Amino acid sequence: MKVLVPVKRVIDYNVKVRVKADQTGVDLANVKMSMNPFDEIAVEEAVRLKEKGKATEIVAISIGPLQASETIRTALAMGADRGILVKTDGDVEPLAVAKILKAIVDAEQPGLVITGKQAIDDDSNQTGQMLAALLGWGQGTFAHKLDLESGSAKIEREIDGGLQTVEVKLPAVMTTDLRLNEPRYASLPNIMKAKKKPIEEKSPADYGVDVTPRLKVLKVAEPAKRGGGVKVKTVAELLDKLSEAGAI
């Protein structure tokens, strides 16, 4: 079974983002970029499937600028077999990403697509579900655990009240939550090996997809700041203050 893993290049999760003074977006200049952490979990899950003999080939896909090929290299170093870079300039909305991925799925015919539940830049949490809908496939979002069976998969999901299991027919789309696994660090030999793995370069036009954004971003602003308060010395004083404030 072939597994597709879409990965996104985003501002590293340790970086404190800065809103640009002209409020057109956040400052991306000279900022460390990395693979979206949820997508790392997706790559890891795919590699584990391959190690268990359940996946035969892992294709990492990224839609973004030329530098997104570095993100694909990271996936290749973790254990993916080859990459597809769909080169774009500027932001691509989840629906357009899903349309490109659908075209790639049509060509590659994977048994499973695994991707992060959301990207930590736009926090949309849409792409996996949109892709599944466009394909008419089942989905297991916010995955906590995956059990592959023949022709179907049991996916345990993190939901508001606890955990839920769905059984989806394959092929299907799965989106990862935090506790699905702990991604590995690529070893130096694997990083070297990844340099020789092929990355195919494509454009959205190759898939007949218009990536012009549909939503117009009018402004990006800093959130309202919350001022720090006072320090108290004892538990009793803390409770007094909370009582005075009407909180308890």
Added chain:
Amino acid sequence: MASLVLAEHDNTHLSDATAKTVTAAAAVSMPVHILVAGANCGAVAEAAAKLAGVEKVLVADDALYAHMVAETMETLLLSVADKYDAVLAPATTNGKNILPRVAAKLDVPQISEILKVVSADTFERPIYAGNAIQTVQAPAGKKVITVRTTAFKAAAEGGSAAIEKIAAGNDPGTAKFAGEALSKSERPELTSARIVVSGGRGLGSAENFKLIEKVADRLHAAVGASRAAVDAGYVPNDYQVGQTGKVVAPDLYLAVGISGAIQHLAGMKDSKIIAAINKDEEAPIFQVADFGLVADLFQALPEMDQELAKRGR
């Protein structure tokens, strides 16, 4: 035209998230209709009909919708979407699971987790874990929106909407419910509790989390946790407060042994009052706390328990 709100419920109770989404929907397009999809969910439909400002409640009562599986919900929502210029759902795990499928099939962008309706086509939403707020304008046509419920007041009761049964859609057969393990708790629900007491990695073990629970019970509070505490296995995943967990905005948020990572702050910084107990006086949580106590939680929590008992709590 009108807007349609997908009701959040457990087939017995209508979640408060629905009433909050109704408030957002009313600002987008009037009148507001609610869709209740479930199994034996008559009581939910009746509760939905009582929300002020709701004109009609559509009910699809069928075994197919007992667990609101996304693939079946997509078909159902698409069967009624024609009549609405906006479809909204609370940004619960259900809403997030279902709505993007509907948006994709309608070929419109989804606007996720709105914080504010600026005008009928313009919305504020958080990006980068709430470290920036984006104002976006949707194109003409249908709008598909998930709503961050902590940002909206619940619609009051006092309405008497008509209830209309609608037929179940067909089952695409691509996915089915296969079980669930829900946390059982006598405590208030995390996202609607007036007081939340949360613990972090500082608690050190699942056993020690009982210290949090004791204090929470004295305050009739819900119990939350940081991602670190959940990852360490002290408490189940549904306790997690933060950007990728639950977003809460109670009257009082008491953070104990939580350093205050950006990820966590994103889930609680809209609380009315934040109090923090941490032994590290440099912990970032103190930068957002109204009241901070630098103390060892293993002394402070039992002391708080006794002090609350003394005060008759």
